[in-house]
Amino acid sequence: xxxxxxxxxxxxxxxxxxxxxxxxxxxxxxxxxxxxxxxxxxxxxxxxxxxxxxxxxxxxxxxxxxxxxxxxxxxxxxxxxxxxxxxxxxxxxxxxxxxxxxxxxxxxxxxxxxxxxxxxxxxxxxxxxxxxxxxxxxxxxxxxxxxxxxxxxxxxxxxxxxxxxxxxxxxxxxxxxxxxxxxxxxxxxxxxxxxxxxxxxxxxxxxxxxxxxxxxxxxxxxxxxxxxxxxxxxxxxxxxxxxxxxxxxxxxxxxxxxxxxxxxxxxxxxxxxxxxxxxxxxxxxxxxxxxxxxxxxxxxxxxxxxxxxxxxxxxxxxxxxxxxxxxxxxxxxxxxxxxxxxxxxxxxxxxxxxxxxxxxxxxxxxxxxxxxxxxxxxxxxxxxxxxxxxxxxxxxx
Numbered sequence: 001x002x003x004x005x006x007x008x009x010x011x012x013x014x015x016x017x018x019x020x021x022x023x024x025x026x027x028x029x030x031x032x033x034x035x036x037x038x039x040x041x042x043x044x045x046x047x048x049x050x051x052x053x054x055x056x057x058x059x060x061x062x063x064x065x066x067x068x069x070x071x072x073x074x075x076x077x078x079x080x081x082x083x084x085x086x087x088x089x090x091x092x093x094x095x096x097x098x099x100x101x102x103x104x105x106x107x108x109x110x111x112x113x114x115x116x117x118x119x120x121x122x123x124x125x126x127x128x129x130x131x132x133x134x135x136x137x138x139x140x141x142x143x144x145x146x147x148x149x150x151x152x153x154x155x156x157x158x159x160x161x162x163x164x165x166x167x168x169x170x171x172x173x174x175x176x177x178x179x180x181x182x183x184x185x186x187x188x189x190x191x192x193x194x195x196x197x198x199x200x201x202x203x204x205x206x207x208x209x210x211x212x213x214x215x216x217x218x219x220x221x222x223x224x225x226x227x228x229x230x231x232x233x234x235x236x237x238x239x240x241x242x243x244x245x246x247x248x249x250x251x252x253x254x255x256x257x258x259x260x261x262x263x264x265x266x267x268x269x270x271x272x273x274x275x276x277x278x279x280x281x282x283x284x285x286x287x288x289x290x291x292x293x294x295x296x297x298x299x300x301x302x303x304x305x306x307x308x309x310x311x312x313x314x315x316x317x318x319x320x321x322x323x324x325x326x327x328x329x330x331x332x333x334x335x336x337x338x339x340x341x342x343x344x345x346x347x348x349x350x351x352x353x354x355x356x357x358x359x360x361x362x363x364x365x366x367x368x369x370x371x372x373x374x375x376x377x378x379x380x381x382x383x384x385x386x387x388x389x390x391x392x393x394x395x396x397x
Contacts, residue, residue, distance in 0.1 A: 002180050005118040006131060009179075013135055016074065016172035017142030020150040020165035021081070023247040024240060026230040028158040032088055036231070036359075040351025042090075042097045043227060047344040049101025050108070051337055055195055057105045058333025066114035067179045073106035074173035078166055085162030108336050112316050113328045117182040129262040129317045136258030136312055140305075144251035151244020158240075198330040208322040208331070214274060215315050216339035217373055221281055221366045222308060223343055224350050225288070229301060232359050236294040246298045250305035257309025265314045273314050278374050280307045285367035289360050 029039050061069040080099035087093050115132060119125045146165075153161050202208050233243050265273050280303065287300035323331045354362040 002118060002182065003122050005179055005182070006115070008175060009115060009118075010134065010138055012070075012172050012175045012179075013138045014142055015168040015175065016077075017139040018146045018165075018168040019143050020146050020153060020161045021084075022143065023147045023150045023244050024154045024158050024161055024230065025084075026227055027154075027234065027240065027243075028161075029093065030231060031158065032093075034090060034093070035351075036354045037348065037351040038090060039227065040347045042093055043223075044344045044347045045094055046097040046101045046104075047340040047347065049098050050105050050340040051344055053102060053105035054108065054333040054336040054340060055330065056333075058330040059195055061106075061113065062327065062330050065181045066117070067176065067181045069106045070114065070176040070179065071173065073103045074169060074176055076106070077103040078169050078173065081162045081166045081169065085159045105333075105336075108332070112320065113332055114179075114182060116320050116328065121182055128320065129265070129313060132316060133258050133261050133313050136261075136309055137255040140251040140253075140255030140258060140309060144248045144255070147244045147247035147251060149244075150247075151241040154240040154244070195330060198327045198334055201324075201327060202331060202334055205322055208319065211315060211318045211322075212335045212338055215319070215335060216342050217370075218277060218281060218311065218315075219339040220342045220346060221285065221370055222304075224347065224366055225281075225285060225304065225363065227347075227350075228288075228354065228359050228363060232288065232363075233294065233297065233301075235359070236292065236297055238294055242294075246301060249298075250302050253302050253306040254309035257306040257311075258313050259309075261310045261313035264310060265317075270318065273310075275374070277307060277311045277314075278370055280304075282367045282370035282374070285363045285370070289364040289367065 026039055029042070030036075034042075057069060076099055080096050080103055083099060084093065084096040087096055112132065115135065116125060116128055119128055119131060150161055153164060202212065229247075230243060233246060238246070268276065284300045284304040284307070287303075288297060291297050291300070319332070319335060320328070350362055350365075353365065
């Protein structure tokens with residue numbers, strides 16, 4: 001039965017989220033002789049790969065199926081981990097980042113679409129926030145346990161984080177073969193026509209357009225903070241075991257934020273949820289700038305984890321409400337295209353700025369960018385916000 005997809009997806013994410021790499025990969029690159037500028041150049045290449053592939057992989061999923069995309073994503077991720085673990089030079093890491101980007105593109109373009117369309121097919125799409133909250137909780141708990149183990153493994157050799165990390169990814173690949181493909185309402189649009197019509201659809205829907213812009217800016221700042229977290233904590237005296245423990249607690253709070261997102265958003269509603277996310281992310285960046293205490297910096301990172309869990313659940317719910325099934329993956333890819341383009345263009349600048357000045361100065365800059373965005377929301381676009389209001393657009397374009 002198609003409904004079993006949800007349970008299987010929970011198990012799929014248990015293994016694919018058991019990540020032994022994320023808490024140490026920046027330190028791994030630095031230990032191999034790379035500067036922060038080079039680290040961000042690699043991340044720029046990774047996001048450029050997403051920019052190039054996000055929309056085509058979304059169209060691929062809409063035409064050929066979500067299951068096939070999940071299988072491709074897991075297989076390429078296995079290859080990326082092996083290349084990363086075997087690399088010692090910048091250009092080797094560059095190849096690994098391109099592979100990692102391919103895997104991520106196939107995942108991000110339709111991972112949430114697979115859940116939503118499964119629920120819609122059985123008439124339970126109203127349960128999306130609850131199910132997605134559970135998925136994010138599983139993701140966070142998997143990364144929590146993975147982070148604890150990652151710190152211990154890294155104390156011996158960071159390369160083994162990649163080699164051992166291939167095992168849960170392989171199990172996730174096996175599970176993905178058991179999924180039942182969702183029924184997708186196929187349009188008669190050709191490939192490039194589908195992409196063009198999806199773009200027109202997004203442009204003509206004020207709420208969808210707004211949430212795409214909102215998520216792109218927030219994702220940029222969260223991404224920058226995540227890349228800086230490892231060298232920043234290390235500069236405050238943390239070793240890999242402590243960093244792994246901090247990441248672990250952070251992921252626990254991310255799970256709590258995701259699990260409670262449905263309840264909290266129901267209390268404070270849409271517009272105040274948006275203000276809450278922006279203000280708390282800006283606050284965490286400002287705390288990073290102010291403190292020289294490892295304990296306070298760790299608290300700020302943990303707070304950011306809780307905000308991230310809440311943010312992921314509600315923003316994808318807001319986005320999916322304004323998408324149609326036959327264009328869902330393509331539209332999600334378009335949203336990711338916006339965010340990834342912003343990261344690809346600006347992330348090398350953040351790395352250069354940190355090498356020239358300091359990580360703390362760059363985090364203060366990130367806080368200032370969010371403050372300007374809040375100013376824009378409150379004062380520059382009040383009329384547009386009123387127009388957006390509570391309208392719901394469900395035209396097929």
